[in-house]
Amino acid sequence: MVLMSCFFHSRGRILEVLRNWPEKSIQVIVVTDGERILGLGDCGCQCLPITIDVGTNNEDLLKDEFYIGLKQRRATGQEYSELLDEFMTAVRQNYGQKVLVQFEDFANHNAFTLLEKYRANHLVFNDDIQGTAAVVLAGLIAALKSVGGTLADQTFLFFGAGEAGTGIAELVALEISRQAKVSVEEARKKIWLVDSKGLIVTSRKETLQPFKKRYAHEYEPVKDLLGAVKAIRPTALIGSAGVGQSFTEEVIEAMSSINERPIILALSNPTSQSECTAEQAYTWSQGRAIFGSGSPFDPVKYNDKLFVPAQANNAYIFPGFGLGVVISGAVRVTDDMVLAAAEGLADQVTPEHIDKGLIYPPFSIIRKISANIAARVAAKAYDLGLASQLPRPKDLVKYAESCMYTPVYRSYR
Numbered sequence: 151m152v153l154m155s156c157f158f159h160s161r162g163r164i165l166e167v168l169r170n171w172p173e174k175s176i177q178v179i180v181v182t183d184g185e186r187i188l189g190l191g192d193c194g195c196q197c198l199p200i201t202i203d204v205g206t207n208n209e210d211l212l213k214d215e216f217y218i219g220l221k222q223r224r225a226t227g228q229e230y231s232e233l234l235d236e237f238m239t240a241v242r243q244n245y246g247q248k249v250l251v252q253f254e255d256f257a258n259h260n261a262f263t264l265l266e267k268y269r270a271n272h273l274v275f276n277d278d279i280q281g282t283a284a285v286v287l288a289g290l291i292a293a294l295k296s297v298g299g300t301l302a303d304q305t306f307l308f309f310g311a312g313e314a315g316t317g318i319a320e321l322v323a324l325e326i327s328r329q330a331k332v333s334v335e336e337a338r339k340k341i342w343l344v345d346s347k348g349l350i351v352t353s354r355k356e357t358l359q360p361f362k363k364r365y366a367h368e369y370e371p372v373k374d375l376l377g378a379v380k381a382i383r384p385t386a387l388i389g390s391a392g393v394g395q396s397f398t399e400e401v402i403e404a405m406s407s408i409n410e411r412p413i414i415l416a417l418s419n420p421t422s423q424s425e426c427t428a429e430q431a432y433t434w435s436q437g438r439a440i441f442g443s444g445s446p447f448d449p450v451k452y453n454d455k456l457f458v459p460a461q462a463n464n465a466y467i468f469p470g471f472g473l474g475v476v477i478s479g480a481v482r483v484t485d486d487m488v489l490a491a492a493e494g495l496a497d498q499v500t501p502e503h504i505d506k507g508l509i510y511p512p513f514s515i516i517r518k519i520s521a522n523i524a525a526r527v528a529a530k531a532y533d534l535g536l537a538s539q540l541p542r543p544k545d546l547v548k549y550a551e552s553c554m555y556t557p558v559y560r561s562y563r
Contacts, residue, residue, distance in 0.1 A: 161232070161233055161236065162236070164233075164236050164237050164240040165236075165239075165240035165243055165244060167240075168240050168241065168244045168245075169244060174245075176245045176249055177248075177249060177250065177476045178249065178250045178252065178472050178476065179199070179200055179241060179245075179249060179250070179251050179252065180199045180200065180252045180254050181199070181200040181201075181202060181237070181251060181252070181253060181254065182200070182201055182202070182253075182254045182255045182256065183201070183202045183203075183204055183224075183255075183256055183260070184201055184203075184206070184255065185207075185224065185255070185256060185257040185260070186255050186256060186257045186258070186261075186278075202233065202234070202237060203219050203220050204220070204224050204225040204230060204233065205219075205220045205221075205222040205223050205224040205225055206219060206220070206221075206222075206223075206224060207223055207224050230260075234264065238251070238268060238272055242272065247272075247273065247481065248273060248479055248480075248481065248538065249273065250273050250274070250275060250472055250475050250476065250483075251268075251272060251273065251274045251275070252274075252275050252276070252277055252468070252472070253265065253274065253275070253276040253277070253278075254276075254277050254278065255278065256276075256278070258312045258313045261276055261278060261279060261313045262279070262313060262361055264276070265279060265280075269482070269483065270482075273475070273480065273481060273482060273483060274483060275468075275471065275472075275475075275483050276313075276317075277464055277467075277468050278313050278314060278317070279313050279314070279317035280317065280321070280483075280488050281464045281467045281468045281471070282314050282317060282318060282390075282417075282462075282464055283314075283317040283318040283320070283321035283322075283488065283492075284321065284467045284471070284488050284489075284491045284492040284495070285462050285463065285464055285466050285467045285492070285495065285510075286318045286321075286322075286388065286415065286417065286442075286462055287318065287321050287322055287325055287489075287492040287496075288466070288467075288491075288492040288493070288494075288495035288496040288499075288509075288510070289415065289442045289460065289462055289496075289509040289510060290304075290306075290322065290386060290413065290415075290509075291325075291492065291493065291496035292496045292499035292503075292504070292509040292510065293386070293411075293413050293440045293442075293509050295499065295501070295504050296411055296440060296504050297385065297409075297411050297413065297440065300329060300330070301322065301325055301326045301329055301330075301340075302326045302329060302330040302332075302337070302340065303385075304340065304384075304385035304386060305340055305341075305342070305382060305383065305384045305385050305386075306319070306322060306340060306341045306342065306384055306385065306386050306388065307342050307343075307344065307378060307379060307382050307384035307386070307387050307388070308341070308342070308343045308344065308388045308389075308390065309344050309375055309387065309388065309389045309390070309391050309393075309396060309397075309425065310343075310344075310345070310388075310389060310390035310391030310392070310393075310418070311343040311344070311345040311350060311362050311365070311391075312390065312391070314390040314417065315343060315388070315390040315391070316343070316361050316362065316365070318388065318390070319338075319341045319343065319365060320364075321485070321488060321489065321492070322337075322341060323337040323338045323340075323341055324337070324485055324489060325489055325492070326340060328489065335364075338364060338365060339367065341365060342365070342367065342378070342382050342384070343362065343365045344372075344375055344378050345362070345391075346391075347373075348371060348372050348373040348374065348377075348378070349369065349371065349372035349373075349377075349378045349381070349382075350362055350365055350366050350367075351366055351367060351368070351369045351370070351371055351372075352366045352367065352368050352369075353371060354366060354371070369381070375396060375397075375401055376398070376400050376401050376404060379401055379404045379405060379408075380404055383408045384405070384408070385409055385412075385413060386412075386413035386414075386415065387401070387405055387412070387413070387414055387415070388415045388417065389415065389416045389417055389418055389425035390417045390418060390444075391418060391425075392418045392423045393418070393423065393425065394418070394422055394423045394424060394425070395425070395426065396425045396426075397414065397416055397425040397426035397430070397431070398426075399430070399434045402414065402426065402430065402431060402434035402435055402439070403434055403435075405435070405439075406434070406435040406436065406438055406439070409438075410438065411438055411439070411440055412435055412438065412439050412440070413439075413440045413442075414426070414431045414435070414439045414440070414441050414442075415441075415442045415443070415462065416431070416441075416442075416443045416444070416445075417442075417443065417444040417462055418444055418445075419443075419444040419445040420445060421445040421446075421447075424443055424444065424445045427447060428441055428443060428447035428448075428450050428457070428459035429447075429450045432450050432452045432457050432507075433450075433452060437452045437453055437455060437457070440507070440509060441457070441459055441460070441507065442459070442460040442461070442462050442509050442510070443459055443460070443461055443462065444461070444462055444463075445461070446459075446461050447459040447461075456506070457506065457507035458506045458507050458508050459507065460507065460508045460509045460510045461510070461513075462510070463510075463513070465513075465516065466495055466510060466513075466516070466519060466523075467491050467492075467495065467523065469516075469520045470491065470494075470519065470520035470521065470522070470523030470524045470527070470550075471487075471488075471491045471523060471524070471527055473520060473521075473523075473524035473527075473550055473553065473554065474487070474491070474523065474524035474525065474526065474527025474528040474531070474550070475487075475527060475528075475531070476553070477524060477528050477539060477543075477546075477549060477550055477553050478527070478528035478531040478532060478536075478537040478538075478539050479531075479537055479538035479539030479540075480527075480528075480531040480536050480537055480538070481536055481537075481538055482536050484530075484534060484536070486530055486534060487527050487530045487531060487534075490526040490527055490529070490530040491523050491526060491527050493526065494522050494523045494525070494526035494527075495510070495511075495519065495523060497522075498511045498518075498519055498522060499511055517551075517554065520550075520554070521547055521550040521551045521554065522547060522550075524546075524547075524550035525546035525547040525549075525550050528546050528549075528550070529546055
């Protein structure tokens with residue numbers, strides 16, 4: 151892992167900056183420009199591992215005499231694009247073509263663009279788009295063990311149409327397409343999005359951002375979430391808009407009137423921005439909700455039954471995903487590899503977990519989870535002919551476990 155900052159005024163010298171780092175055997179790089187850190191907003195250069203400091207639009211930081219970053223407005227347009235091009239070229243020159251670059255906490259307007267720009271020619275992964283999507287898809291697949299039916303039998307309503315919401319929606323569509331053997335365009339008809347202006351429908355198409363247009367379906371305008379729930383009658387309600395308490399009692403009750411086991415995923419974090427709490431979801435649904443969240447919540451007792459809320463934490467996916475890429479020597483990241491990671495996580499959810507309200511396996515066994523996900527991702531890379539680490543290990547799970555770092559410390563007593 152690389153820990154450093156690349157500054158905007160280092161343009162033309164980024165390769166030199168990377169070469170100053172003493173560790174030469176780098177397999178994974180996590181890079182951010184600090185513009186969209188969770189629900190905290192623009193954190194400028196004050197985050198790691200690699201920060202590309204292009205300035206900040208955070209007024210408090212610009213006025214702070216002790217701020218260590220560039221005190222200028224964020225670079226945009228061509229100069230921003232050229233800097234990222236130089237960075238990606240320098241990474242390849244210095245560390246080779248098989249170093250995995252994970253884009254982290256870039257703002258929506260850059261996140262999609264960078265992923266689409268580099269995914270065909272570089273080994274790249276966006277955790278906010280692909281990682282979040284994989285862990286949520288895994289939760290949805292696991293929830294169906296209780297709800298019944300297939301993904302194609304469900305209707306999904308997303309509250310929030312940013313990089314997280316649309317990233318999840320697209321991966322769900324790809325999995326429906328794969329399972330039901332229909333086109334992705336057909337699969338998208340099962341998925342509806344609500345943004346700040348209401349339900350995304352065809353009459354709004356001219357004013358929508360490109361990544362939203364594919365989910366603009368033929369329907370009359372609906373202005374609010376409750377109206378959308380009543381109109382669309384979804385099986386699952388998935389929140390990623392960062393609007394706290396947006397899943398109101400009326401919304402949860404509406405979901406519960408439509409479904410025997412409503413799937414409620416309140417994914418926004420931190421906790422103050424969660425769409426609802428675990429206690430609210432269980433109470434307002436009379437203990438029938440299958441609940442997952444982006445923020446951690448304590449177990450909830452309702453009618454003498456203890457429910458353990460599931461946290462859709464990206465840590466379920468990325469470490470194992472990155473390990474799978476590394477151990478296979480994958481030269482590209484594909485959607486099929488992301489789907490393999492999601493399916494690998496869902497397969498580790500047992501009936502006992504589901505009975506407790508869990509749609510993810512307990513985090514206490516994360517090393518086992520990660521090894522299995524790594525094996526699934528590596529297997530898919532080999533199957534697709536994208537692996538360069540030959541020959542293929544006979545037991546990919548055992549091989550993944552053998553490649554994992556184990557912290558063993560000397561005893562001084």
